[in-house]
Amino acid sequence: MAGSKNTQVLFASRPQGAPTAANFRIVETPIPEPGPGEMLLRTVYLGLDPVIRLRMNEGSYWPAFEIGKPLGARTVCVVVKSNNTGFDPGDLLVMQGIWADYMISDGKAAVSAVNTQAANLPKIDPSRGSITAPLHILGITGFTAYVGLIEIGQPKHGETVVVSGASGAVGSVAGQMAKLKGCRVVGIAGGARKCDFVTNELGLDHAVDYKRSDFAAALKAACPNGVDIYFDNVGGDILDDVLARLARGARIIICGAISQYNNTTPVQGPKNYLSLLVNRARMEGMVVFDYADRYHVAIAEMAAYLKDGRMKSREDVVEGIDTFPEALTRLFTGENFGKLVLKVSD
Numbered sequence: 253m254a255g256s257k258n259t260q261v262l263f264a265s266r267p268q269g270a271p272t273a274a275n276f277r278i279v280e281t282p283i284p285e286p287g288p289g290e291m292l293l294r295t296v297y298l299g300l301d302p303v304i305r306l307r308m309n310e311g312s313y314w315p316a317f318e319i320g321k322p323l324g325a326r327t328v329c330v331v332v333k334s335n336n337t338g339f340d341p342g343d344l345l346v347m348q349g350i351w352a353d354y355m356i357s358d359g360k361a362a363v364s365a366v367n368t369q370a371a372n373l374p375k376i377d378p379s380r381g382s383i384t385a386p387l388h389i390l391g392i393t394g395f396t397a398y399v400g401l402i403e404i405g406q407p408k409h410g411e412t413v414v415v416s417g418a419s420g421a422v423g424s425v426a427g428q429m430a431k432l433k434g435c436r437v438v439g440i441a442g443g444a445r446k447c448d449f450v451t452n453e454l455g456l457d458h459a460v461d462y463k464r465s466d467f468a469a470a471l472k473a474a475c476p477n478g479v480d481i482y483f484d485n486v487g488g489d490i491l492d493d494v495l496a497r498l499a500r501g502a503r504i505i506i507c508g509a510i511s512q513y514n515n516t517t518p519v520q521g522p523k524n525y526l527s528l529l530v531n532r533a534r535m536e537g538m539v540v541f542d543y544a545d546r547y548h549v550a551i552a553e554m555a556a557y558l559k560d561g562r563m564k565s566r567e568d569v570v571e572g573i574d575t576f577p578e579a580l581t582r583l584f585t586g587e588n589f590g591k592l593v594l595k596v597s598d
Protein backbone atom coordinates (compact mmCIF):
# COMPACT_ATOMS: atom_id res chain seq x y z
CA MET A 253 0.00 0.00 0.00
CA ALA A 254 1.15 3.56 -0.76
CA GLY A 255 3.51 5.02 1.90
CA SER A 256 6.19 7.70 2.14
CA LYS A 257 7.94 6.52 -1.05
CA ASN A 258 6.72 6.23 -4.61
CA THR A 259 6.92 2.62 -5.86
CA GLN A 260 6.96 2.34 -9.66
CA VAL A 261 7.04 -0.67 -12.01
CA LEU A 262 9.42 -0.01 -14.91
CA PHE A 263 9.54 -2.00 -18.12
CA ALA A 264 13.00 -3.62 -18.35
CA SER A 265 12.83 -5.90 -21.41
CA ARG A 266 10.36 -7.34 -23.93
CA PRO A 267 9.17 -10.81 -22.80
CA GLN A 268 9.48 -13.89 -24.96
CA GLY A 269 6.35 -15.84 -24.02
CA ALA A 270 4.79 -15.23 -20.62
CA PRO A 271 6.22 -12.19 -18.79
CA THR A 272 8.46 -12.91 -15.81
CA ALA A 273 9.85 -10.73 -13.01
CA ALA A 274 13.04 -10.32 -15.06
CA ASN A 275 11.11 -8.19 -17.60
CA PHE A 276 10.36 -5.51 -14.96
CA ARG A 277 12.15 -3.42 -12.39
CA ILE A 278 10.46 -2.15 -9.24
CA VAL A 279 12.00 1.13 -8.03
CA GLU A 280 11.30 3.48 -5.16
CA THR A 281 11.64 7.23 -5.68
CA PRO A 282 10.60 10.25 -3.58
CA ILE A 283 6.97 11.33 -3.92
CA PRO A 284 6.95 14.08 -6.59
CA GLU A 285 5.77 17.67 -5.90
CA PRO A 286 3.19 19.25 -8.23
CA GLY A 287 4.23 22.45 -10.03
CA PRO A 288 2.00 25.39 -11.01
CA GLY A 289 -1.27 24.16 -12.57
CA GLU A 290 -0.43 20.56 -11.64
CA MET A 291 -1.69 18.10 -9.08
CA LEU A 292 -0.35 15.10 -7.19
CA LEU A 293 -2.46 11.97 -7.70
CA ARG A 294 -2.35 8.77 -5.66
CA THR A 295 -3.30 5.56 -7.46
CA VAL A 296 -6.20 3.75 -5.84
CA TYR A 297 -6.87 1.02 -8.45
CA LEU A 298 -5.14 -0.16 -11.62
CA GLY A 299 -7.08 -2.05 -14.29
CA LEU A 300 -5.31 -5.26 -15.34
CA ASP A 301 -6.15 -5.55 -19.04
CA PRO A 302 -4.82 -8.09 -21.58
CA VAL A 303 -3.67 -5.14 -23.69
CA ILE A 304 -0.89 -4.56 -21.12
CA ARG A 305 0.67 -7.77 -22.43
CA LEU A 306 0.18 -6.69 -26.06
CA ARG A 307 1.90 -3.38 -25.34
CA MET A 308 5.01 -5.26 -24.20
CA ASN A 309 5.47 -6.23 -27.88
CA GLU A 310 6.08 -3.90 -30.75
CA GLY A 311 3.49 -3.64 -33.52
CA SER A 312 0.23 -3.91 -31.62
CA TYR A 313 -2.69 -1.47 -31.90
CA TRP A 314 -1.52 0.57 -28.89
CA PRO A 315 1.94 2.15 -28.69
CA ALA A 316 4.46 -0.30 -27.23
CA PHE A 317 5.83 0.35 -23.73
CA GLU A 318 9.26 1.96 -23.78
CA ILE A 319 12.11 0.15 -22.08
CA GLY A 320 13.11 1.90 -18.84
CA LYS A 321 9.79 3.77 -18.52
CA PRO A 322 6.87 2.93 -16.19
CA LEU A 323 4.20 0.59 -17.54
CA GLY A 324 0.87 2.22 -18.36
CA ALA A 325 -2.65 1.18 -17.33
CA ARG A 326 -6.13 2.55 -16.82
CA THR A 327 -6.21 3.89 -13.28
CA VAL A 328 -8.55 5.28 -10.67
CA CYS A 329 -6.68 8.03 -8.80
CA VAL A 330 -7.45 10.41 -5.96
CA VAL A 331 -6.23 14.01 -5.94
CA VAL A 332 -3.84 14.48 -3.00
CA LYS A 333 -2.58 18.05 -3.65
CA SER A 334 -3.90 20.42 -6.27
CA ASN A 335 -2.47 23.57 -7.83
CA ASN A 336 -5.13 23.27 -10.54
CA THR A 337 -8.36 25.24 -10.13
CA GLY A 338 -10.41 22.50 -11.80
CA PHE A 339 -9.69 19.85 -9.17
CA ASP A 340 -9.79 19.57 -5.37
CA PRO A 341 -8.11 17.14 -2.99
CA GLY A 342 -10.33 14.07 -2.67
CA ASP A 343 -11.61 14.18 -6.26
CA LEU A 344 -11.63 10.69 -7.83
CA LEU A 345 -10.50 10.53 -11.46
CA VAL A 346 -10.26 7.83 -14.11
CA MET A 347 -7.37 8.13 -16.52
CA GLN A 348 -4.64 6.49 -18.54
CA GLY A 349 -1.99 6.40 -15.83
CA ILE A 350 1.17 4.56 -14.90
CA TRP A 351 2.09 1.68 -12.62
CA ALA A 352 3.08 3.85 -9.67
CA ASP A 353 1.78 4.82 -6.26
CA TYR A 354 1.84 8.50 -7.22
CA MET A 355 1.89 10.57 -10.39
CA ILE A 356 1.76 14.20 -11.44
CA SER A 357 -0.96 15.44 -13.81
CA ASP A 358 -1.83 18.76 -15.40
CA GLY A 359 -5.50 17.70 -15.29
CA LYS A 360 -5.71 17.06 -19.03
CA ALA A 361 -6.68 13.65 -20.35
CA ALA A 362 -4.21 12.29 -22.87
CA VAL A 363 -5.62 12.10 -26.39
CA SER A 364 -6.64 8.44 -26.50
CA ALA A 365 -9.38 5.91 -27.15
CA VAL A 366 -12.10 7.95 -25.58
CA ASN A 367 -10.57 11.43 -25.62
CA THR A 368 -10.06 12.47 -29.18
CA GLN A 369 -9.06 15.97 -28.14
CA ALA A 370 -7.43 17.36 -25.00
CA ALA A 371 -10.06 17.69 -22.27
CA ASN A 372 -10.09 17.76 -18.49
CA LEU A 373 -9.73 14.38 -16.80
CA PRO A 374 -13.19 12.97 -16.04
CA LYS A 375 -14.24 12.84 -12.39
CA ILE A 376 -15.88 9.60 -11.26
CA ASP A 377 -19.60 9.83 -10.52
CA PRO A 378 -20.10 7.33 -7.64
CA SER A 379 -23.87 7.39 -8.14
CA ARG A 380 -23.36 5.37 -11.36
CA GLY A 381 -21.72 2.35 -9.75
CA SER A 382 -18.63 1.31 -7.77
CA ILE A 383 -15.57 3.56 -8.12
CA THR A 384 -13.89 0.76 -10.07
CA ALA A 385 -16.75 0.44 -12.61
CA PRO A 386 -15.06 3.00 -14.95
CA LEU A 387 -12.19 0.49 -15.24
CA HIS A 388 -14.56 -2.07 -16.74
CA ILE A 389 -18.30 -2.07 -17.40
CA LEU A 390 -18.54 1.75 -17.37
CA GLY A 391 -15.27 2.25 -19.23
CA ILE A 392 -13.32 1.09 -22.26
CA THR A 393 -13.92 -2.58 -21.46
CA GLY A 394 -17.70 -2.27 -21.45
CA PHE A 395 -17.58 0.01 -24.46
CA THR A 396 -15.52 -2.57 -26.36
CA ALA A 397 -18.25 -5.16 -25.82
CA TYR A 398 -20.91 -2.64 -26.81
CA VAL A 399 -19.37 -1.51 -30.10
CA GLY A 400 -18.21 -4.97 -31.07
CA LEU A 401 -21.65 -6.47 -30.64
CA ILE A 402 -23.82 -3.56 -31.77
CA GLU A 403 -21.74 -1.98 -34.54
CA ILE A 404 -20.09 -5.04 -36.06
CA GLY A 405 -22.34 -7.88 -34.92
CA GLN A 406 -25.59 -6.02 -35.61
CA PRO A 407 -27.66 -8.49 -33.58
CA LYS A 408 -31.23 -9.25 -34.55
CA HIS A 409 -33.94 -10.63 -32.31
CA GLY A 410 -33.84 -14.44 -32.14
CA GLU A 411 -30.32 -14.85 -33.56
CA THR A 412 -27.81 -17.19 -31.92
CA VAL A 413 -24.84 -15.32 -30.46
CA VAL A 414 -21.75 -17.11 -29.12
CA VAL A 415 -19.30 -15.25 -26.86
CA SER A 416 -15.91 -16.59 -25.77
CA GLY A 417 -14.28 -15.42 -22.55
CA ALA A 418 -17.92 -15.17 -21.45
CA SER A 419 -17.26 -14.81 -17.72
CA GLY A 420 -14.60 -12.13 -18.27
CA ALA A 421 -14.78 -8.36 -18.36
CA VAL A 422 -15.55 -7.82 -22.07
CA GLY A 423 -17.30 -11.16 -22.66
CA SER A 424 -19.73 -10.82 -19.74
CA VAL A 425 -20.93 -7.44 -21.07
CA ALA A 426 -21.15 -8.68 -24.68
CA GLY A 427 -23.21 -11.72 -23.61
CA GLN A 428 -25.62 -9.72 -21.46
CA MET A 429 -25.97 -7.05 -24.14
CA ALA A 430 -26.88 -9.75 -26.68
CA LYS A 431 -29.56 -11.04 -24.30
CA LEU A 432 -30.94 -7.50 -23.95
CA LYS A 433 -31.19 -7.40 -27.77
CA GLY A 434 -33.38 -10.52 -27.72
CA CYS A 435 -30.79 -13.04 -28.91
CA ARG A 436 -30.23 -16.62 -27.82
CA VAL A 437 -26.79 -16.48 -26.20
CA VAL A 438 -24.22 -19.20 -25.65
CA GLY A 439 -21.19 -18.36 -23.50
CA ILE A 440 -17.87 -20.20 -23.70
CA ALA A 441 -15.86 -20.33 -20.46
CA GLY A 442 -13.26 -22.45 -18.69
CA GLY A 443 -14.56 -24.75 -15.95
CA ALA A 444 -17.83 -25.54 -14.20
CA ARG A 445 -17.73 -22.57 -11.79
CA LYS A 446 -17.45 -20.01 -14.59
CA CYS A 447 -20.05 -21.80 -16.73
CA ASP A 448 -22.43 -21.77 -13.79
CA PHE A 449 -21.85 -18.00 -13.41
CA VAL A 450 -22.51 -17.43 -17.13
CA THR A 451 -25.96 -19.04 -17.01
CA ASN A 452 -27.13 -18.54 -13.43
CA GLU A 453 -25.73 -15.06 -12.72
CA LEU A 454 -25.42 -13.42 -16.13
CA GLY A 455 -28.56 -15.11 -17.47
CA LEU A 456 -27.16 -16.46 -20.76
CA ASP A 457 -29.06 -19.39 -22.28
CA HIS A 458 -26.20 -21.91 -22.34
CA ALA A 459 -22.59 -22.19 -21.26
CA VAL A 460 -20.06 -24.50 -22.87
CA ASP A 461 -16.86 -25.44 -21.06
CA TYR A 462 -13.99 -25.30 -23.57
CA LYS A 463 -11.75 -27.34 -21.27
CA ARG A 464 -13.89 -30.45 -21.77
CA SER A 465 -12.73 -32.96 -24.37
CA ASP A 466 -16.21 -32.98 -25.96
CA PHE A 467 -16.24 -29.20 -26.46
CA ALA A 468 -16.92 -29.25 -30.23
CA ALA A 469 -19.88 -31.62 -29.78
CA ALA A 470 -21.24 -29.59 -26.86
CA LEU A 471 -21.01 -26.39 -28.94
CA LYS A 472 -22.87 -28.09 -31.79
CA ALA A 473 -25.62 -29.22 -29.40
CA ALA A 474 -25.92 -25.70 -27.95
CA CYS A 475 -26.25 -24.13 -31.43
CA PRO A 476 -28.58 -26.48 -33.36
CA ASN A 477 -29.29 -23.81 -36.02
CA GLY A 478 -25.69 -22.64 -36.29
CA VAL A 479 -24.00 -19.46 -35.05
CA ASP A 480 -25.20 -16.09 -36.38
CA ILE A 481 -22.73 -13.96 -34.40
CA TYR A 482 -19.48 -14.95 -32.74
CA PHE A 483 -17.87 -12.43 -30.39
CA ASP A 484 -14.30 -13.71 -30.17
CA ASN A 485 -12.04 -12.79 -27.27
CA VAL A 486 -9.72 -15.79 -27.35
CA GLY A 487 -8.83 -16.97 -30.90
CA GLY A 488 -6.97 -20.27 -31.37
CA ASP A 489 -8.76 -23.64 -31.42
CA ILE A 490 -12.03 -22.19 -30.11
CA LEU A 491 -12.28 -19.85 -33.12
CA ASP A 492 -11.82 -22.87 -35.39
CA ASP A 493 -14.54 -24.84 -33.60
CA VAL A 494 -16.99 -21.93 -33.92
CA LEU A 495 -16.10 -21.42 -37.61
CA ALA A 496 -17.22 -24.99 -38.17
CA ARG A 497 -20.69 -24.10 -36.83
CA LEU A 498 -21.51 -20.88 -38.72
CA ALA A 499 -24.99 -20.10 -40.01
CA ARG A 500 -25.41 -18.44 -43.40
CA GLY A 501 -24.64 -14.70 -43.22
CA ALA A 502 -22.79 -15.01 -39.87
CA ARG A 503 -20.73 -12.16 -38.44
CA ILE A 504 -17.56 -12.79 -36.45
CA ILE A 505 -16.16 -10.01 -34.31
CA ILE A 506 -12.43 -10.33 -33.74
CA CYS A 507 -12.14 -8.46 -30.45
CA GLY A 508 -9.09 -10.30 -29.10
CA ALA A 509 -7.14 -13.53 -29.14
CA ILE A 510 -5.87 -13.94 -25.59
CA SER A 511 -4.91 -17.60 -26.21
CA GLN A 512 -2.19 -16.28 -28.55
CA TYR A 513 -0.71 -13.32 -26.62
CA ASN A 514 2.07 -15.27 -24.87
CA ASN A 515 3.00 -17.35 -27.93
CA THR A 516 6.66 -17.91 -28.71
CA THR A 517 5.59 -19.33 -32.09
CA PRO A 518 3.59 -17.51 -34.81
CA VAL A 519 -0.06 -16.80 -34.06
CA GLN A 520 -2.31 -19.77 -34.89
CA GLY A 521 -4.55 -18.82 -37.79
CA PRO A 522 -8.01 -20.27 -38.43
CA LYS A 523 -7.92 -23.56 -40.34
CA ASN A 524 -11.68 -23.52 -40.98
CA TYR A 525 -11.79 -20.12 -42.68
CA LEU A 526 -13.43 -21.49 -45.84
CA SER A 527 -16.58 -21.70 -43.74
CA LEU A 528 -16.73 -17.90 -44.30
CA LEU A 529 -17.00 -18.54 -48.04
CA VAL A 530 -19.52 -21.36 -47.82
CA ASN A 531 -21.73 -19.42 -45.38
CA ARG A 532 -21.34 -15.96 -46.98
CA ALA A 533 -20.04 -14.89 -43.59
CA ARG A 534 -17.95 -11.91 -42.49
CA MET A 535 -15.08 -11.79 -39.99
CA GLU A 536 -14.02 -8.31 -38.88
CA GLY A 537 -11.40 -7.00 -36.50
CA MET A 538 -12.31 -4.09 -34.25
CA VAL A 539 -10.35 -1.60 -32.18
CA VAL A 540 -12.42 0.29 -29.67
CA PHE A 541 -10.66 3.64 -30.30
CA ASP A 542 -12.34 3.96 -33.69
CA TYR A 543 -15.76 4.45 -32.10
CA ALA A 544 -14.86 7.20 -29.62
CA ASP A 545 -17.69 9.49 -30.74
CA ARG A 546 -20.22 6.98 -29.36
CA TYR A 547 -18.50 6.47 -25.99
CA HIS A 548 -20.59 8.70 -23.72
CA VAL A 549 -23.94 7.55 -25.14
CA ALA A 550 -22.99 3.88 -24.76
CA ILE A 551 -21.70 4.32 -21.20
CA ALA A 552 -24.88 6.16 -20.18
CA GLU A 553 -26.92 3.23 -21.57
CA MET A 554 -24.79 0.73 -19.67
CA ALA A 555 -25.02 2.77 -16.44
CA ALA A 556 -28.81 2.62 -16.71
CA TYR A 557 -28.70 -1.19 -17.16
CA LEU A 558 -26.36 -1.52 -14.19
CA LYS A 559 -28.55 0.65 -12.00
CA ASP A 560 -31.81 -1.20 -12.72
CA GLY A 561 -30.15 -4.63 -12.46
CA ARG A 562 -30.49 -5.62 -16.12
CA MET A 563 -26.72 -5.95 -16.31
CA LYS A 564 -24.34 -7.40 -13.74
CA SER A 565 -20.62 -7.13 -13.36
CA ARG A 566 -18.11 -9.02 -11.31
CA GLU A 567 -14.69 -7.92 -10.07
CA ASP A 568 -11.65 -9.85 -8.98
CA VAL A 569 -9.50 -7.65 -6.74
CA VAL A 570 -5.83 -8.33 -6.01
CA GLU A 571 -3.76 -6.09 -3.72
CA GLY A 572 -0.35 -4.49 -3.88
CA ILE A 573 1.62 -2.91 -6.72
CA ASP A 574 4.52 -5.29 -6.00
CA THR A 575 2.38 -8.34 -6.92
CA PHE A 576 3.29 -7.61 -10.53
CA PRO A 577 3.72 -9.57 -12.84
CA GLU A 578 1.99 -12.50 -11.06
CA ALA A 579 -1.25 -10.53 -10.84
CA LEU A 580 -1.31 -9.93 -14.60
CA THR A 581 -0.55 -13.60 -15.29
CA ARG A 582 -3.94 -14.55 -13.82
CA LEU A 583 -5.58 -13.28 -17.03
CA PHE A 584 -3.72 -15.88 -19.08
CA THR A 585 -4.28 -18.82 -16.76
CA GLY A 586 -7.97 -18.05 -16.25
CA GLU A 587 -7.38 -17.57 -12.49
CA ASN A 588 -9.21 -14.23 -12.68
CA PHE A 589 -12.95 -14.47 -12.22
CA GLY A 590 -14.44 -11.20 -13.48
CA LYS A 591 -12.67 -7.94 -14.21
CA LEU A 592 -9.20 -8.10 -12.69
CA VAL A 593 -8.27 -4.93 -10.79
CA LEU A 594 -5.28 -4.21 -8.60
CA LYS A 595 -5.88 -2.27 -5.38
CA VAL A 596 -2.91 0.00 -4.82
CA SER A 597 -4.12 2.18 -1.93
CA ASP A 598 -7.22 3.00 0.15
Ligand SMILES: NC(=O)c1ccc[n+]([C@@H]2O[C@H](COP(=O)([O-])OP(=O)(O)OC[C@H]3O[C@@H](n4cnc5c(N)ncnc54)[C@H](OP(=O)(O)O)[C@@H]3O)[C@@H](O)[C@H]2O)c1
Pocket residue numbers: 300301302303392393396417418419420421422423440441442443446462485486490506507508509510511512538539540541582583584585586587588589590591592
Ligand atom coordinates in the same frame (compact mmCIF):
# COMPACT_ATOMS: atom_id res chain seq x y z
N1 LIG B 1 -10.24 -4.88 -29.72
C1 LIG B 1 -10.27 -4.05 -28.70
O1 LIG B 1 -10.39 -2.81 -28.88
C2 LIG B 1 -10.19 -4.60 -27.31
C3 LIG B 1 -10.38 -3.77 -26.18
C4 LIG B 1 -10.34 -4.37 -24.91
C5 LIG B 1 -10.13 -5.76 -24.78
N2 LIG B 1 -9.93 -6.52 -25.89
C6 LIG B 1 -9.71 -7.97 -25.83
O2 LIG B 1 -10.82 -8.54 -25.15
C7 LIG B 1 -10.44 -9.83 -24.64
C8 LIG B 1 -10.97 -10.00 -23.21
O3 LIG B 1 -10.32 -9.06 -22.35
P1 LIG B 1 -10.83 -8.89 -20.84
O4 LIG B 1 -10.20 -7.66 -20.31
O5 LIG B 1 -12.29 -9.01 -20.81
O6 LIG B 1 -10.18 -10.14 -20.13
P2 LIG B 1 -10.97 -11.24 -19.24
O7 LIG B 1 -11.89 -11.96 -20.16
O8 LIG B 1 -11.56 -10.58 -18.05
O9 LIG B 1 -9.82 -12.20 -18.73
C9 LIG B 1 -9.19 -13.07 -19.61
C10 LIG B 1 -9.93 -14.43 -19.71
O10 LIG B 1 -9.53 -15.05 -20.92
C11 LIG B 1 -9.70 -16.44 -20.79
N3 LIG B 1 -8.52 -17.13 -21.36
C12 LIG B 1 -7.22 -16.93 -21.04
N4 LIG B 1 -6.44 -17.76 -21.77
C13 LIG B 1 -7.29 -18.48 -22.56
C14 LIG B 1 -7.09 -19.50 -23.52
N5 LIG B 1 -5.86 -19.96 -23.83
N6 LIG B 1 -8.17 -20.02 -24.14
C15 LIG B 1 -9.42 -19.59 -23.85
N7 LIG B 1 -9.68 -18.62 -22.92
C16 LIG B 1 -8.62 -18.09 -22.30
C17 LIG B 1 -9.78 -16.74 -19.29
O11 LIG B 1 -11.10 -17.16 -19.00
P3 LIG B 1 -11.44 -18.75 -18.82
O12 LIG B 1 -11.18 -19.08 -17.40
O13 LIG B 1 -12.85 -18.85 -19.26
O14 LIG B 1 -10.46 -19.47 -19.71
C18 LIG B 1 -9.51 -15.41 -18.64
O15 LIG B 1 -10.24 -15.23 -17.44
C19 LIG B 1 -8.91 -9.88 -24.77
O16 LIG B 1 -8.58 -10.67 -25.90
C20 LIG B 1 -8.52 -8.44 -25.00
O17 LIG B 1 -7.31 -8.31 -25.69
C21 LIG B 1 -9.95 -5.95 -27.16
